[in-house]
Amino acid sequence: MKKIIAVLMLLCMVVSLVACNKFDPAAKSEGVMTYAEYDAAAMDAEVVIEAYVQATQSWWDNKITAYLQDPDGAYFCYEMACSEADAAKLTAGTKIKVKGYKGEWAGEVEIMNATFEFVESEKWVAEATDVTAFLGKDELIKHQNKFVTFKGLTVVSVEYKNGEPGDDIYVTVSKDGAEYSFCVERYLTDPDTAVYKAVGELKAGDTVDIDGFLYWYEGVNTHITNVVKK
Amino acid sequence: MKRLICAFIALVLCLACLSGCHGSKRQELFEIPEEFDTSKQYEITFWAKNDTNLTQVAIYKKAVADFEALYPNVKVTLRLYTDYGRIYSDVITNIATGTTPNVCITYPDHIATYLTGDNTVVPLDELMDDERFGLGGSEVRFESPKQDEIIEKYLDEGMIGDEHYALPFLRSTEACYVNKTFVEKLGFTLPEVLTWDFIWEVCEKAVEKDADGNFIVNGQPTLLPCIYKSTDNMMIQILRQQGADYSTAEGEIGLFNDTARGFLLDLADHTANGEFSTFKISSYPANFLNAGQCIFAIDSTAGATWMGSDAPLIDIAEDRLVEFETAVMTVPQFDTENPTMISQGPSVCIFNKPDHGEVLASWLFAQFLLTNDVQISYAQTEGYVPVTSKAQSSPEYLDYLSREGEDGDMYYDIKLKATKLTLDYTEKTFVTPVFNGSASLRNAAGQLIEEVTKATRRGKTVDDEYIDSLYDEMISLYRLDGIGAGSGERAELGELPPTSVMLLSLIAAAWVFIGIYVLVQTLKKRKNQGNT
Structure with missing residues (x-):
């Protein structure tokens, strides 16, 4: 009996230890803002956040633009100071601490003039949030910068920025009679990527599901990362 | 002894030759060829900048097609940019790998940096003056403007030091x-x-x-x-x-x-x-x-x-x-x-290449961008002005200027007002x-x-x-x-690297050995002559 009790106690301890070490992706270091605090911060205020890299645009001139998210919200870090070596380490799921200034450019709320440091952590990658129902509604902007998905959109037009493949692709889609401008951002998904090619082959009238980052440029302007033609 | 000295000299010369090979190959200065070889196929690249304006893209494409029709042996590949900074960055990268474009839209400030390469950018003065292939030249297959038909102020903006390194393409303010x-x-x-x-x-x-x-x-x-x-x-x-x-x-x-x-x-x-x-x-x-x-x-x-x-x-x-x-x-x-x-506004420069015929083809294309058709059509896309008096005074352009506000597109009043401001304040x-x-x-x-x-x-x-x-x-x-x-001064380059010091020492030592050898041989010869 004693042996059984001892084994049970040991089992309980193991379970407790595992529970104690459970990874909490929303955890923040001391002095770091929660998403709610960041959201409430005034424009031009200094901000310090921790979040997980979801994707980056191509590194250039010792700078990198990153799409970050934590379980509570998302952040767009525009042209963070970054060495080429560190840029290679900014893979999806990597946790970083970012210090910069909150700003707004053409409606896109972003962190400007930022620096960052790596935070030791397990990786965390966001599931796409379905925001189809929020299209055309004020609620959509609350999900700004998140990795999102839209279901059942109709392609209105697909235009290459320069009239031919190589640069951004402007995609106009419609839902319930309203049109929206989305974009394949070539520094996020370059012309060699599957999504760039897939979007280039879309035709007006196609029905599609689209995944991407909920970027803003004078209105919603999702940076497309995946498209599925129905 | 003779064999030893010969072997030593050979070693030094080999080292000298090898070290010379290790450095980057010098780009030869461009010289205008006697003829433009039309039996030879040339492929040139043109890096162009537009203002996120598809009409400008279409004009570039038409210019390429029209030029290729005149010169069927020249194929122009267009690469489009919407940002001068990206062109600058890409050119710098490609100078290092020897893969610069042939013709490039750029700013003179940027050319000054490109010029730190070895004969990277072609100076244009001789090309402009050349009777056959120069501006208004006898063997140019299109109606090219003469030098005095390019607005002097704009042409001078492409001067770096005493030479022209850029042709103005269009101007704005x-x-x-x-x-x-x-x-x-x-x-x-x-x-x-x-x-x-x-x-x-x-x-x-x-x-x-x-x-x-x-x-x-x-x-x-x-x-x-x-x-x-x-x-x-x-x-x-x-x-x-x-x-x-x-x-x-x-x-x-x-x-x-x-x-x-x-x-x-x-x-x-x-x-x-x-x-x-x-x-x-x-x-x-x-x-x-x-x-x-x-x-x-x-x-x-x-x-x-x-x-x-x-x-x-x-x-x-x-x-x-x-x-x-x-x-x-x-x-x-x-x-x-x-x-x-x-x-302000775009200028055009030409990059040097080992094949002088290819450079000449590039020059002819750059010159083609100054023809009335290209100048006027591109200027009409925005508040740009043509850089040649030939285009500015043409009936087609004067008609365009006179139609301010006739519609909301080609004759959009704000665009025409901006154009006239640029012209009035040149x-x-x-x-x-x-x-x-x-x-x-x-x-x-x-x-x-x-x-x-x-x-x-x-x-x-x-x-x-x-x-x-x-x-x-x-x-x-x-x-x-x-x-x-x-x-404008010579930079202090610091001490020579150890390998250079070693090489120079070896060369000096070789000359010393050569001197000693010649001296010994001369003395021996005299001694032999004295004995006989």
Whole structure:
């Protein structure tokens, strides 16, 4: 009996230890803002956040633009100071601490003039949030910068920025009679990527599901990362 | 002994040859070929910049097709950019790998950096003067402008030192696009020449709010009365208009002076009052202007098609557009009797290649960009002006200018007004000196304004101490202490690397051995002669 009790106690301890070490992706270091605090911060205020890299645009001139998210919200870090070596380490799921200034450019709320440091952590990658129902509604902007998905959109037009493949692709889609401008951002998904090619082959009238980052440029302007033609 | 000395000399010579091979191969100076070999196929690349304007892309494509029809042995591959900075960066990368384009749209400031390579960019003087293939040359297969048909002021902008390294492609200047309706609603009348004093006076009045926190003038919660697109131009023009230093032709830096300081401190006050912002901080001036959220939008005349309630190119939702009257004015001045403004716009340079025939093909294509058809059609896409008097005085172009406001597209009144402003003030425009480092200096000039604006918005104290620190930071960031007065002098290169010291020592030792050998042989010979 004693042996059984001892084994049970040991089992309980193991379970407790595992529970104690459970990874909490929303955890923040001391002095770091929660998403709610960041959201409430005034424009031009200094901000310090921790979040997980979801994707980056191509590194250039010792700078990198990153799409970050934590379980509570998302952040767009525009042209963070970054060495080429560190840029290679900014893979999806990597946790970083970012210090910069909150700003707004053409409606896109972003962190400007930022620096960052790596935070030791397990990786965390966001599931796409379905925001189809929020299209055309004020609620959509609350999900700004998140990795999102839209279901059942109709392609209105697909235009290459320069009239031919190589640069951004402007995609106009419609839902319930309203049109929206989305974009394949070539520094996020370059012309060699599957999504760039897939979007280039879309035709007006196609029905599609689209995944991407909920970027803003004078209105919603999702940076497309995946498209599925129905 | 003889064998030993020979072996030693051979070793030294081999080492010398090998070390010579290790360095980068020198690019030969370009010489104009006797003939243009039409039996040979040439493939040239043209890196071109457009203003995110598909009509401009179509014009480039037509120019390529028309040129290829005239020269069937030349294939031109077009690579399109919408950003001069990216072209600059890509060219620098490709200089290192020897894969530069053949023809490239660029700024003279950038060419000055390209020239630090080894015969990288082709000087154009001999090509322009060549009787057969030069401007208006006898063997050119199209109606090319003669040198005196290119506006001299624009042609001279492509000079670096005593030589031309760029042909002007098109020219523009900056303009202030004013919401005249709001200015008058605020109780002001636009002067003939806009001044900074007038702008700040209007801005100060414009930022008054009602009890709900909306701006009285537009009834909206957002208003940035004055937005400047290119803050480098802003600083450069402010200094020039006040007769202050920027840089000398020799590359001495004068930017960090008290005139700049005074303007920056003044700008901080207006920024703190919510009167001023920049493109980099807030977004395109046109978007704010068209939404009734900006009164003075200062941007290139080549951005005119985006300006105004009825602009043919619009980036904001239709329901955000506000109806107002747009005035197109010169950039704000300090001396209204003597207005001055920047001359800007794309230029074309040619990169050197081992095959001189390929370079000649590049030159012919660059020259083709100055033909009336290309010049006029491209100029009509925006508030650009052709760079040749031949195009400017052509009936087709004069007809275009006479039709201001006939429609909202080709003859869009704001675009035509911006074009006429550029033409009317050609002689009042200026460019800054070009030298290796002038591109960095230009960036620093703009960054001073960006940093002061950001710091003010972020609640930092902008005073003399801040400006002192900012000057130091910019000098360091853009490495401006490494250029300037020293640019015309020989740089101190430091001690020779150990391998070079060893090689030179070996060569010296070889000569010593050769000398000893010759001396020994001579003495032996004399001795033998003496014995006989």
